[in-house]
Amino acid sequence: MSPRTGPPGDREAAQVPGAPLRADAARNVAQIRAAAIAAFRGRGLDTPLEAIAAAAGVSKATIYNRFGGRAGLIDAVIGKLVAAEMHAIMDKALQVADPWQSVATYVTDRRDLQYREPAFTDALLMTYPESGQLAAIASAAIDMTTSLVQRGHDAGVIRQDFTAADLYYADVGNGLALRKLPRPARQDYDRRTRFFLDSLRPR
Amino acid sequence: MSPRTGPPGDREAAQVPGAPLRADAARNVAQIRAAAIAAFRGRGLDTPLEAIAAAAGVSKATIYNRFGGRAGLIDAVIGKLVAAEMHAIMDKALQVADPWQSVATYVTDRRDLQYREPAFTDALLMTYPESGQLAAIASAAIDMTTSLVQRGHDAGVIRQDFTAADLYYADVGNGLALRKLPRPARQDYDRRTRFFLDSLRPR
């Protein structure tokens, strides 16, 4: 769960400038990161570390040495996987003036991200709460939906009995279905997104 | 995967009258069934067989002896768990004359069953396709939704672009969310059921 040596929190991001990695170690870090990104994309954040190590051409012990375990590895790559895109989606939605369009844009883009990036569902579910970055994404997303729904209520463009928790629940269900079932055709998925959006409108 | 002795298919239901169980074996079968029903209710169809054996006061080898493995055990109890209720729900919906009410009744009852019985989601997903009964339930449910949706389309009470596959996808998502997240309050769950039903209506 934590690195064998060094003070608590001494994983990846904590590489102090005074202790640069040796050349071979730096090379391995890069290879592990790349392999982790590819593996997390394809199989989710619960991909066995041994598989990632094999893809990177190192032993799994090296992942523990460099990243301290799964949580550290996730922290090191989650930005490339979903954090950056997630923040872009939130910014985009915030810049849409019309309250309904703002919600619709956010929901649509978020579902699109879920479709393209199964690992995002893991982030949503905080499957690995030890990862600080994951927790940050999840909590930012919750804040975002809360304020979007509030705005929609105030403007009368979302039914009053719809809550942010309802949206979260729907997203989780969608993400899990996407994981378990054969991936639906894009047009079917988009149609379901429209159904969902329609169900938010006032009666 | 199959019993060690006897011809293929010699599991549980295949107990021929000419070969009645010995008293101790019959007692064990009853205890295992009861333990399996309770365990499947609480933890789903993937409950470790060892846990069920322990609850029944037998060794796990006895489950293999009597039921041939997980699939046989599921076959032996799925009727008590969900098959009977599922058929009741289907019959009830078929007896509602109004096409919209028929769909609404079916969807509502099915979601209610999902809420009360997490194992039903496993049935829906056919997590254990080796179990004949599970497969039968899943396929009956699919036939049912197909014909209900068709009837709704013909009567103009369901939006034309909504398909039976959409309903299945939604049910799976709901079931998985129910499994992963803390169980929502009944009133929240029912509200979400209403949202979903609203989203089926023609625009």
Place this chain on the structure above:
DNA sequence: GGTTAAGTTGACCCTATGGTCAAGTTAACT
């Protein structure tokens, strides 16, 4: 090119689970 701290790794331990079987136990029949 020698020294050494940094780095890597094969081999290991651990848990959980599915699955099997030889050997012992017991119900049932005579």
Place this chain on the structure above:
DNA sequence: AGTTAACTTGACCATAGGGTCAACTTAACC
């Protein structure tokens, strides 16, 4: 009450995965 086929089970093997460490390798510096 003796015999035996039915039955049960502890002990076993296998797989998958997380996690650790002593011993080996090597980059970096003199």
